Amino acid sequence: MPSRAEEQLLPKAYDFRDVETRWYEEWMKKGLFTATMDRDKPSFSMVIPPPNVTGVLHIGHALNNTLQDILVRYKRMDGYNTLWVPGTDHAGIATQNVVERQLAAEGLTRHDIGREKFIERVWEWKAKSGGRIIEQLKRLGCSCDWSRERFTMDEGLSRAVREVFVRLYEEGLIYRGDYIINWCPRCHTALADIEVDHDLSKGKLWYIRYPVAQEDRDDSGPEYVVVATTRPETMLGDTAVAVNPDDQRYKALVGKHLILPLVNRRIPVIADEHVDPEFGTGAVKVTPAHDFNDFEIARRHDLPFVNIFDVNAKLTEEAGPYKGMDRFEARQKVLEDLEAQGLLDHEEEYDLAAGKCYRCKTVVEPKLSKQWFVKIEPLARPALEAVRQGKTRIVPPGWIRTYEEWMTNIRDWCISRQIWWGHRIPAWTCEKCGHVTVARTAPEKCPECGSRDLVQESDVLDTWFSSALWPFSTLGWPDKTRELEFFYPTSVLITSFDILFFWVARMMMMGLHFMEDVPFYYVYLHALVRDAQGQKMSKSKGNVIDPLTIMDQYGTDAVRFTLAAFAAQGRDIKLSEERIQGYRHFVNKIWNAARLVLMHGSDLKDYEDLVRPERLSSAEKWILSRLERTISKTRTALDEFNFDVAAKGLYQFFWHEYCDWYLELSKPDLSGQNPRRADISRAVALYVLDSSLRLLHPFMPFVTEELWHHLPGKTECIMVSQFPKPRPEHIFQEAEREIELLKTIITGIRNIRAELGIHPGSKVRAVFLPHSEAAGAAIERHQNEIAILARVSETEQIASDRGKPRGAASFITEDVEIFVPLAGLVDISQEMKKLEKERGKVEKELAKVQGKLGNENFLKKAPAEIVKKEKEKKEALEARLEKIQKHFRMLEEAE
């Protein structure tokens, strides 16, 4: 039966379900997430990596946003003007795909309904289901300023996009040109280089014979040249064969012609440095329209471009008899035909990295087409410098090199996409004179010829173009807003390393160019969340841990704390349910500790005033001192983005110091007869709980908020309370030493009891032989605690070996020898075995130390401090050994 006091207080187990929704609503209602712009406070701002509107919260989002929320809650409590800007990304291809699939279910394609209607459909979809992920972020407890939520295609951001495009165009940094680009035949659009994934797959290298043209053949020369290719179908678009200029084997053939099999085109043999004579046969087929290298070779040698693929990667008329075939079908047919004509020399197994569309995994096709590009070098240079000079610091710093590498080898950015959903390129072509006008708003007539017959560019911009502006476009740019003034540059960007190039680098470039300052002072790159075996989570492998499911199961606080505790820099997070379960236990532990403390002190409103050093016991000083160290540790760790260190430190402190020792030590006082003592120990318990809850709040917002309101006298929310500040006057070194000794003594007795198999219910007698006055005094002072925590009935102090009890179990430390005399209960031979083992250990250690001290070089070269330490260690070990031996002899006699 629970007591009346218990009933009034907290339920026995924490039920997160209603607490989480209740407090989130309360925070929203009170407007606690809303940024203020108070001149007296420093600013702390972040922009969320905008999830795709199509997104569903996955474990990566959970990690990313948990870390951001921890930081922003910490800073908010620590007195900053905090702003965390939330929002979503329109995610061009991804979103278009979703709506196209819906259309397909109705038997329609986007072309059936037309561009305008299609875009309407996408907006409808967005209005209906686009906000899902935002709701999920709220479940996670994210304290974003929802009043400032943005969308990359809302009106303001679209205006920023047009502004940037026009300015870059006017500065000559955006141009349009015919280039070879990566084409996704499924998405029907160009892709930027980094939107193409390369993974190694098994393939073949086919060796094909290209006959030398009749008129160029001489009697001594070869009949054909053998070229190697992984993609035989592209031969239909060949316009040359290249060899290295220094390659003696082919020297005579340069300038002559070959007959391209199957299509019988005459193609020249050319010499180009690019060709590696060591690879394959040293002769390369050149397909200018369908290979990046060949494109470059063709430009150098002025070769024609033969386009053999259409938008679906089906063969065009240029491919003659193969017209209309799919590229892979054509590959088979080409090989068959070559074989039939005896032109297939041989084939080899070969691993190759075929490029795949990062959205749909279709093998991309290099393709020639007219696209818009950003001239990247003038933008990349300052972005590179800013990191080199430390204006923006990348954490962990290992990524700096990768960033530099990429920034120095970067190619122009292809920004046009042949899809419909996105920011339409603000360029209009005059149908009459062909003049292209780039403008912020649609021009009425052609500035060249005055024609009103203008057609807007049908392409849209790469999704990442608008994301690149996110840190300033969300703050109101191009207007000069107060937000920009207050919060730009933002303080920190927290994101996953896999979008370092896609996003971070581009924000750096755009921020520096348009705001003339870095977009953020710190970039913290976190790892990927993997499964317990280190495998990437994927639906097909079935190893996905769904954050929503586990939040339902274990509560949001447990999930958040787990993610933080495993967020070690530079390492992937291997997550398993077991770990989350473990931290749910921690949530429960906090709950129950609070329950105990509140049972005794729910009415003690002035507990903070009662905590005065001069009135405290050593245990109370000790816990304050430990708290103090935990506060500093937590702050430092958070300031350095060591979320794991902060989380684990709090766990260790709260569970293993506050609960295991302080609360246990204070129980006698809490329910004792001395009201003054009881008040103080209640006050300290409350004070430490109060501080701990505030330290834990950024990690576990819900349970801490709930408990906070049960503390006496709390009316405001914990999320706007003060984050604990260092109080050096709460460091008590003397008390720390004393309690550590007490812990050793209690553990020692417990150890003896456990080894002798004494029932926890029965009490023992303990005899102490302290090695110092301080130790003796401490034992004296803490008799009561020892009695309770080690279940000791009576204690006795002796001054020398003479008083030692015969036939006792012992525990020997540097400061004190402990004996538990248990006539009849001690198995003496057992006890001797234990001592023997102990003696072995000490002897071994002693031998090591003696070896060092016997080494002249050590004495000569090691720092005096170290030598001294070793000497002290030797003495301590010798003393200990002597005591063990004495006790051993005594047992022998007793036997």
Next chain:
RNA sequence: GGGCGGAUAGCUCAGUUGGGAGAGCACCGGCCUUACAAGCCGGGGGUCACAGGUUCAAGCCCUGUUCCGCCUACCA
């Protein structure tokens, strides 16, 4: 091909100027001790991947080797 990171207890990892090998989980034993069995108490367990080197002293610094990740790249 280039670059980066990792190898420490059964598992996941920490170990910050080189000077006493640690945590959590798992495991074993004992306890329903009035906050918590989602708990308490106690315990076992490691040639710090391998081979050299520097040093009085190496998990830590240097060289090489093996294995495993990841990023990046235009060898057809």
